Amino acid sequence: MLIIYCCQLELHDSLYYATREIGRLYETEPVIHNYALCYALGLVDSKIYSTTVVEKHSYRYFCPEQVPKYEEHLTPLNEQGIYLTPSFAVNYTGTLNTWKYANNNYHVEMEKTQKNIPSFGRAKEIAPESRFEFFVISQKQLKLPKWIRLGKWMSKCELTIQEVSKIKLKTGDFTFPHLLNPLDVMFTHQVVSYDVVNMPPVSLIQNVSICQGQYYEFDNPNQTEKLRLPAKMQYRFKA
Numbered sequence: 001m002l003i004i005y006c007c008q009l010e011l012h013d014s015l016y017y018a019t020r021e022i023g024r025l026y027e028t029e030p031v032i033h034n035y036a037l038c039y040a041l042g043l044v045d046s047k048i049y050s051t052t053v054v055e056k057h058s059y060r061y062f063c064p065e066q067v068p069k070y071e072e073h074l075t076p077l078n079e080q081g082i083y084l085t086p087s088f089a090v091n092y093t094g095t096l097n098t099w100k101y102a103n104n105n106y107h108v109e110m111e112k113t114q115k116n117i118p119s120f121g122r123a124k125e126i127a128p129e130s131r132f133e134f135f136v137i138s139q140k141q142l143k144l145p146k147w148i149r150l151g152k153w154m155s156k157c158e159l160t161i162q163e164v165s166k167i168k169l170k171t172g173d174f175t176f177p178h179l180l181n182p183l184d185v186m187f188t189h190q191v192v193s194y195d196v197v198n199m200p201p202v203s204l205i206q207n208v209s210i211c212q213g214q215y216y217e218f219d220n221p222n223q224t225e226k227l228r229l230p231a232k233m234q235y236r237f238k239a
Contacts, residue, residue, distance in 0.1 A: 001139065001140065002137070002138075002139065002167060002216075003137075003138045003139070003140070003141060003142075003163060004135060004136065004137055004138075004163070004164045004167060004216060004218060004229070005135065005136040005138070005142070005144070005161050005162065005163055005164070006133065006135060006161075006162045006163075006164055006220060006221050006222065007087075007133065007134050007135070007136060007144070007159060007160065007161050007162075008090065008131055008132065008133050008159070008160045008222070009032070009087060009131065009132040009133075009134075009148075009150075009157045009158070009159055009160075010129065010130075010131050010157065010158045010160070011126060011127070011128050011129060011130045011131075011132075011155060011156075011157055012128055012155070012156040012157060012158060013128055013153065013155035013156050013157075014095060014097075014125040014126065014127060014128060014153070014155060015028060015125060015126040015130070015150055015151045015153075015155045015157075016028050016123055016125040016126075016151050016152050016153055016155070017150075017151045017152050018152075019031070019198075019199045019200075020198070020199070024120065024121045024122055025121070025122045025123075025124065026121060026122070026123045026124070027124040028094075028123075028124055028125050028126055028151075029197065029199055030088075030089035030092045030094075030126055030130070030132075031086060031087070031088065031089070031179060031197055031199060031204065032086060032087035032132055032134070032150065033086055033181075033199065033201075033202075033204070034084045034085055034086040034087075034134070034181055034184075035070055035074070035201065035202075036150065037084045037086070037087060037134060038073075038074060038077065038084055039059075039073075040148045040149065040150050040157075041084075041144055041145060041148060041159075042145060042148075043077060043082060043084075044059050044073045044074070044077075045057075045058055045059040045060075045073060045076075048143075049077075049080060049082065049142070050076075050080055051076035051077055051079075051080055051082075052076070053072055053073060053076060054072075057069050057072040057073065059073055068201065070201065070235075070237060071237045074235040075235065077235060078234045078235055080139070080140075081137075081138060081139030081140070082136070082137070082138050082139075082142070083136070083137045083138075083184070083233050083234060083235070084134060084135070084136050084137075085134050085135045085136075085137075085178070085179065085180060085181075085229070085233075086134060086178075086179035086180065086181060086204050087132040087133060087134035087179070088132065088133060088134070088178045088179045088206070089126075089130065089131070089132055090131040090132060090133050090222070091130065091131055092126055092127070092130035092131070092132075093126075093127040093129075093130060094124055094125065094126060094127060095124070095125050095126075095127045096122055096123075096124050096125075097122065097123050097125060098120060098121070098122050099120065099121055099122075099123065100120045133178075133222065135229060137216075137229075137233070144159060144161055145159060146158065146159055147159065162221045162222075164218045164219065164220070164221065165218070165219070166218055166219060167216050167217070167218045168216070168217045168218070169214060169215075169216060169217075169231060170214070170215055170216075170217050170228075171212065171213070171214050171215075172212060172213075172215075173209075173210065173211050173212060173213075174209075174210055174213070174215050174228040175207065175208065175209045175210070175228070176207075176208045176210070176215075176227075176228060176229060176230060177206065177207055178206060179197065179204045179205070179206045180204065180205050180206070180208055180230065180233075181202055181204060181205075181235075182194075182202070182203070182204070182205050183202055183235075183236045183237065183238075184233045184234060184235060184236055185208070185210075185230050185233055187236055188213070188214075188230070188231075188232045188233065189210045189213035189214075189230055190210060190211045190212065190213060191205075191208060191209070191210055192209040192210065192211050193207075193208075193209045194206065194207060194208045194209070195207045208230075210230060213230060213231075214230070214231040214232060215228040215229060215230050215231055216228070216229045216230075216231050217229075
């Protein structure tokens with residue numbers, strides 16, 4: 001049984017992560033990667049969703065090494081037929097914060113500085129009350145959390161979930177206006193054109209035109225026009 005959820009996130013705190021670094025400016029793109037959403041929603045290494053991994057790749061509150069293991073962590077979601085799209089901004093505002101830092105050594109040899117330049121940086125964050133939207137494709141009913149946390153500051157977000165109806169599987173040329181992970185769609189569809197959103201660990205694409213591919217057509221609860229979402233997407237990690 002195919003189920004598609006239309007999910008909206010509303011920020012209750014400022015959201016920050018460094019999409020790009022420009023000198024002393026650390027900028028947060030109004031985009032949430034689908035990898036990040038999987039972790040934030042608790043889908044990774046979960047007994048509830050039957051996505052547990054072997055002990056050496058286990059994902060817990062404390063991780064002994066800061067090395068991403070996306071392939072090991074997300075492959076079990078493929079096996080359970082669970083897939084999340086990246087999240088795009090429905091509406092958002094940005095805030096620019098300046099911060100300063102200092103050397104916290106308790107014992108230093110006092111030396112005369114060459115220049116009187118303070119150590120500082122600027123962080124461009126996404127402001128509270130900004131809203132994002134993404135889609136969850138599943139082969140079974142999922143009970144997703146109402147509250148999650150995202151970003152470097154573990155910002156609080158409220159999740160609203162609507163199950164879409166009247167889903168039709170079709171084949172043909174179509175355009176998907178929102179964000180996709182190119183690795184997840186390129187193996188099953190012929191992508192003709194797209195716009196790139198540069199961000200780690202995998203840059204995303206939007207306004208994607210696809211030639212003769214399968215898609216799910218349904219009414220988006222938050223829009224008037226029908227949406228055509230590529231079918232058969234899975235997490236992939238090698239181009």
